[in-house]
Amino acid sequence: MDQWNFFSFNFGLAAFKFDRATKKYNHKAYNFYLFPRPNSKTRHVADSRFLCQSSCIDFLAEHGFDFNKVFKQGISYLNSCDEEKALDLLENRKKNLLDSDNEIITVPSDFKLCVENACAQVEDFIKSEDKEREIVLLKNNAFAKKLVHQQVSKRFSEKGIGLVSSNKAMLARKDYNKEKEIIEKYEAEKIELQDAVGFTLVMRKLAESDKLIVGHNLLLDLCHILNQFFAPLPHEYSEFKYMLHDTFPRLLDTKYMCYVEPFKSFLSTSTLAHLVPAISEVPFQLPEVGCIDEDYGYEPNSTKNHEAGFDAYITGLVFIAFSNFLASKKIGSNDIPVTQRGILAPFINRLHLMKVNDSYINICGNDPVSSRNHVFYVTFPSRWRFKQIADLFQPVGTILVNWITDASAWVTLNDAEMADSVPTLIDTSSYNDVTIQTYEQRKSVTGGSPTLGTPSGTPSGTPSVTPSQLFSPDTSSALKKRKREVQSTGSGASAALAAAARRRSRSRESFSRRSFETIPEESEDVDSPIRKKRLIVEFEELPKKDQNVEFDENNSWD
Numbered sequence: 311m312d313q314w315n316f317f318s319f320n321f322g323l324a325a326f327k328f329d330r331a332t333k334k335y336n337h338k339a340y341n342f343y344l345f346p347r348p349n350s351k352t353r354h355v356a357d358s359r360f361l362c363q364s365s366c367i368d369f370l371a372e373h374g375f376d377f378n379k380v381f382k383q384g385i386s387y388l389n390s391c392d393e394e395k396a397l398d399l400l401e402n403r404k405k406n407l408l409d410s411d412n413e414i415i416t417v418p419s420d421f422k423l424c425v426e427n428a429c430a431q432v433e434d435f436i437k438s439e440d441k442e443r444e445i446v447l448l449k450n451n452a453f454a455k456k457l458v459h460q461q462v463s464k465r466f467s468e469k470g471i472g473l474v475s476s477n478k479a480m481l482a483r484k485d486y487n488k489e490k491e492i493i494e495k496y497e498a499e500k501i502e503l504q505d506a507v508g509f510t511l512v513m514r515k516l517a518e519s520d521k522l523i524v525g526h527n528l529l530l531d532l533c534h535i536l537n538q539f540f541a542p543l544p545h546e547y548s549e550f551k552y553m554l555h556d557t558f559p560r561l562l563d564t565k566y567m568c569y570v571e572p573f574k575s576f577l578s579t580s581t582l583a584h585l586v587p588a589i590s591e592v593p594f595q596l597p598e599v600g601c602i603d604e605d606y607g608y609e610p611n612s613t614k615n616h617e618a619g620f621d622a623y624i625t626g627l628v629f630i631a632f633s634n635f636l637a638s639k640k641i642g643s644n645d646i647p648v649t650q651r652g653i654l655a656p657f658i659n660r661l662h663l664m665k666v667n668d669s670y671i672n673i674c675g676n677d678p679v680s681s682r683n684h685v686f687y688v689t690f691p692s693r694w695r696f697k698q699i700a701d702l703f704q705p706v707g708t709i710l711v712n713w714i715t716d717a718s719a720w721v722t723l724n725d726a727e728m729a730d731s732v733p734t735l736i737d738t739s740s741y742n743d744v745t746i747q748t749y750e751q752r753k754s755v756t757g758g759s760p761t762l763g764t765p766s767g768t769p770s771g772t773p774s775v776t777p778s779q780l781f782s783p784d785t786s787s788a789l790k791k792r793k794r795e796v797q798s799t800g801s802g803a804s805a806a807l808a809a810a811a812r813r814r815s816r817s818r819e820s821f822s823r824r825s826f827e828t829i830p831e832e833s834e835d836v837d838s839p840i841r842k843k844r845l846i847v848e849f850e851e852l853p854k855k856d857q858n859v860e861f862d863e864n865n866s867w868d
Contacts, residue, residue, distance in 0.1 A: 314543065315361045318534050319344055319380045321509070322618025323516075326599070326626050328647040335630060336600040339607055341619040343376070344509055345384025352506045355395040356388055373616040386508040391541050393507055400503065404496040408489065417457050424448075428458040432466055432482050444483040447473070455480045513539040517557050522649050522658075526582045526625045527565040529661045529671065532558070555659065555673050562654065564628050565662040566670055572639070573632060582624055583615045589631035597630040665710055668726075682749035684726035689745045692716040702744070705735035 324339040348357045371377075388396065417425050428447045435445050447462075448455050458480065459473050472483050474491065504511075513535065516523070525531055532554060537543050540557055544550050554561075567573050568580035577588055590596040590610075601607030610627060614620040633648035640653050648654070659673040669680040690699065696711055703709045703721060706728040712720040723729055738744045747755070 314533075314537050315359070316363070316366075316534075317344075317346065317358070317360045318531075318538060319384065320375070320618045322620070322622035323512075324619060324622035324626050326630070327602070329600070332600075333645050334598050334600060335626075336602045337607060337623060337626060338602040339619040339623045341617065342509060342512075343380050343384045344387060345380050346388070347384065347386045347506075349386075349502065349506050352388060352392070352396050352503065354399065356392040356506075370616075386506050387510045387539060388507045389510065389537070389539055389541060393503070393510070396503055396506070397500075400496060400499050404492060407492045414460060415457060417461065421454060421457050424454050425457050425461050429461055429465060432462055432471060435482055435484075436466070436469055436471065444474075444481045446479050447482050448480045449478065510539045520559065522560045522562055522654075523558050524562045524564065524625060524629045526563070526621070526628070527662055527664065528561065528563040529663070532561070532661075551671070551673050561659050561661070561673065562629065562657055563661045564625055564632065566660050567632055567657055569662060569670075570657075572636075582621060582628070585628050586610050586624060589628055594631050594635050597627060597634060599627060599630070681726070684723040684729040685749040686721045686723075686732065687718070687747040687749070687752035688721050689718045689743070690741075691743055702736060702738075703732075706731055 321342040321344055322340070323342065324337050326335045326337045328335055346356060346358045431445065431447060435442075448458060455475075462471065462473055462482065470484055472491065474481050474483055517540075533543060536553060536557060541553070544553060564585075565580055568577050568585075576593060577585075579585065579588065586596070588594065596610060608614065608620050608623045610624070612620060630648060633651065633654065634644045636653045637644050637648070637651050641651060661671040661673065663669055663671060666680075669678055671677060688699065688702075690702075692715075694717075699711055699719065699721060700709060703723070706723055706725070708724040710722040710724065712722070714720065723732075728735075732746065736746065738746060
């Protein structure tokens with residue numbers, strides 16, 4: 311899908327270590343600039359093309375992002391599939407070089423003089439008492455070099471003469487061990503390939519560490535991490551969950567914590583930049599976190615929002631503050647590391663779903679079944695935009711719109727308690743082409759599934775996997791399975807790509823006016839538990855022309 315052609319150019323990582331003597335945490339934070347720079351060993355498998363969006367570039371530039379550093383000094387990386395393809399190319403090249411003597415080409419008459427002159431030059435080189443260890447035979451003409459190579463090897467290999475290439479020239483070298491030279495070159499190329507793998511090695515160490523990985527609003531980050539550094543994402547949701555858990559067994563999303571008790575009642579925002587003031591006030595307490603290295607650390611009052619390393623540091627502060635709050639309520643002590651207090655189990659491996667505040671992704675089991683009584687299937691004229699739909703639903707408060715086509719959408723009430731009032735408060739009689747169905751009504755019309763068609767990228771008829779099958783002990787690694795799927799690119803893969811292209815072509819006109827926008831987290835404040843009711847009142851008091859301002863971004867959530 312197109313959204314996975316967006317690359318992460320900056321990766322923030324903050325490591326926190328508990329000091330038992332002072333009973334405080336110290337940290338070390340990093341900003342990694344990333345760029346998948348191809349070299350001679352990876353160009354044929356990973357010369358990446360990627361998308362960028364003008365609003366994202368503008369946002370990064372506004373916050374001082376260093377684009378020159380990305381493209382000039384960015385750390386390279388390869389995912390596991392591309393690394394294996396590059397290794398296979400090196401292996402085949404080594405094999406071909408070792409077996410190159412098997413194919414003998416008859417020397418054409420117009421090349422005989424060139425070949426004989428080269429052989430005579432080698433013979434003089436052998437007899438010479440000079441200390442030179444190599445001479446140049448040819449500089450151009452690949453076919454001539456091939457002919458000279460096979461004749462010189464045939465005549466002089468037993469005399470310790472070998473031929474090597476250097477800067478497009480063919481050199482004759484004394485005391486040459488062909489097999490040793492080829493293997494040494496192969497090992498050097500493998501080291502060069504490891505440099506290209508680059509930041510992926512850091513991610514593998516992170517995955518192997520068995521440490522708790524903490525993030526804020528983590529889902530999309532994890533999708534990009536898996537796709538860029540491990541293997542392309544699977545089509546099936548169940549396979550994605552297994553692949554994610556197989557790679558990172560222990561995850562914690564502080565955004566999810568903000569939406570559940572006991573934190574929900576005390577927070578008016580879940581935006582990361584605004585959580586530091588929140589955890590500085592009762593009932594929380596801003597933790598004292600030291601810095602291991604002044605060149606790799608931050609302070610809570612630093613003005614570096616949206617710098618990746620700083621965001622990682624703030625996420626760590628929020629997590630420690632939340633954990634200390636839990637510990638004070640349950641065990642009455644903060645003298646041991648937060649991960650050893652036995653109080654985090656309800657939050658582990660649960661990921662917040664953006665704009666779906668009553669549900670979450672349970673990585674290790676079934677997702678919760680949520681009520682959809684406040685969700686409606688709405689059809690309307692294709693010229694309508696978010697404003698017209700918001701005006702229609704204005705009597706029942708603020709809404710979230712998820713577009714299906716230009717003329718249909720799912721409309722979710724932010725105040726679920728207003729769902730029963732929709733039939734009485736919303737009048738569609740003045741519209742000839744507007745209909746409203748409840749979620750259950752739409753489900754009955756479509757034969758049990760309320761969705762229209764197959765989700766993009768998911769093959770129809772694909773068998774589903776039950777949670778018991780998905781997490782059974784004998785289930786093979788989803789990551790390895792995904793590698794095999796990607797590597798076995800045959801006619802089936804071509805057909806799938808063609809089908810995907812057809813789907814994109816059919817949907818391009820419908821979605822031409824709706825881009826896949828990256829929404830800064832600041833725009834999520836409308837979802838905060840405390841602000842919601844106040845915003846609904848404010849919204850109802852606004853003139854209609856202004857009522858779509860705060861929620862205008864919903865047009866992009868297709």
